[in-house]
Amino acid sequence: GAVVSQHPSWVICKSGTSVKIECRSLDFQATTMFWYRQFPKQSLMLMATSNEGSKATYEQGVEKDKFLINHASLTLSTLTVTSAHPEDSSFYICSAHGFGGSEKLFFGSGTQLSVL
Amino acid sequence: QKEVEQNSGPLSVPEGAIASLNCTYSDRVSQSFFWYRQYSGKSPELIMSIYSNGDKEDGRFTAQLNKASQYVSLLIRDSQPSDSATYLCAVLRSGKSTFGDGTTLTVKP
Numbered sequence: 001g002a003v004v005s006q007h008p009s010w011v012i013c014k015s016g017t018s019v020k021i022e023c024r025s026l027d028f029q030a031t032t033m034f035w036y037r038q039f040p041k042q043s044l045m046l047m048a049t050s051n052e053g054s055k056a057t058y059e060q061g062v063e064k065d066k067f068l069i070n071h072a073s074l075t076l077s078t079l080t081v082t083s084a085h086p087e088d089s090s091f092y093i094c095s096a097h098g099f100g101g102s103e104k105l106f107f108g109s110g111t112q113l114s115v116l
Numbered sequence: 117q118k119e120v121e122q123n124s125g126p127l128s129v130p131e132g133a134i135a136s137l138n139c140t141y142s143d144r145v146s147q148s149f150f151w152y153r154q155y156s157g158k159s160p161e162l163i164m165s166i167y168s169n170g171d172k173e174d175g176r177f178t179a180q181l182n183k184a185s186q187y188v189s190l191l192i193r194d195s196q197p198s199d200s201a202t203y204l205c206a207v208l209r210s211g212k213s214t215f216g217d218g219t220t221l222t223v224k225p
Contacts, residue, residue, distance in 0.1 A: 006159075032211070043204065043217040044160070093159045103148045103208050107159040 002028050002098035006108025013084055014116055021079045021111045023094030029074035030096035034105070035067075038091040050077040050094075084115045117142055122205050122216035130224050135192040137219050139205030142186070148208035149181055151190045153201045154218065160204055164190060195223040 003026040013019050023033055031052045036044040048069055049057040056069035068080040081088055094108040122139045129135045137151075148167055152160035166172045166179040166188065178191040192199055202218040 034212070044215045046212060046214075049212070091157075104150065104162050104165055105152075105160075105206070105213055107161065110159040112157075 002096065002102070002106040004030075004094065004096055004106045004108040006094050006111060008111060009109060010112040010114070012114045012116065015085055016083055018080055018082045019084055019113060021081075021092055021094070021113075023077045023079070023096075023108050025075045025096050028096075028098060030077075031074060033071060033077040033094055033096045035069065035077075035079050036093045036095065038093060038110075044093065047079075050079075052077075081113065084113070086115045089113055089115045118216070119143060119214045120205055120207050120216040122203075122219050124217065125219040126222060127219055128222045128224060129195050131195060131197060133195050133223075135195045135199065135221055135223070137190040137192075137203050137205075137221070139188045139190075139216055140186055141188070141205075141207045143207070143209055144183075144186065146207045146209050149179075149188045150206040150208070150213070151177075151179060151188075152204040152206060152215075154204055155201045192221075195221075197223045197225050199223050 005024045007022050033050040035047045037047050038044050046059050047062045050069045050071040052071045058064045071077040091110050091112050093110040095105045120141050151164040153163050154160040164179040166181045172179045176193045180189045200222050202220045204218045205216040206213045
């Protein structure tokens, strides 16, 4: 299956700082990647769709200026949480569809963000 | 009404039993359906996909789809303690996957 690599696995930061999370497709090219957020004991909530070479598409209620997404190549998308606050503490997961337009989603390992 | 609804659980079954997980969806246009397994603190992993009415079997897992009833289910036969996890139902529409809240399954030895 397709492999999606996500780094870092966990990060602790001070309130007001910015954190960058990387998501790479290792054995396939992903023109589109998805960023999800998951709070404890809740489901995955789609934050935005990352499109290679163009602007990300954000879901309703997600602040695009706070969650900056860059998809500069076919294998790398980054999510930057700017001016992080404790309420941004969550599990962030990226994903991509697999080879040849497969509809199956393959997930990165996730990033647990804790903002103090 | 949520787009994808699952039994909230938790569901507990003894080892060796059949675990039955249910999911309903609201959009009749949806064509692709998936079950993902998520262990605590980990990201989801795909275990089954189903696209047409009927049953689809893969090892101990059987997915069932009834588009007329807008219902998807997952059966796990011979449940093992390692099957203890949260199971997420997902529906693909317009290139985006929408997930249910998940059902937490505990298989007791």
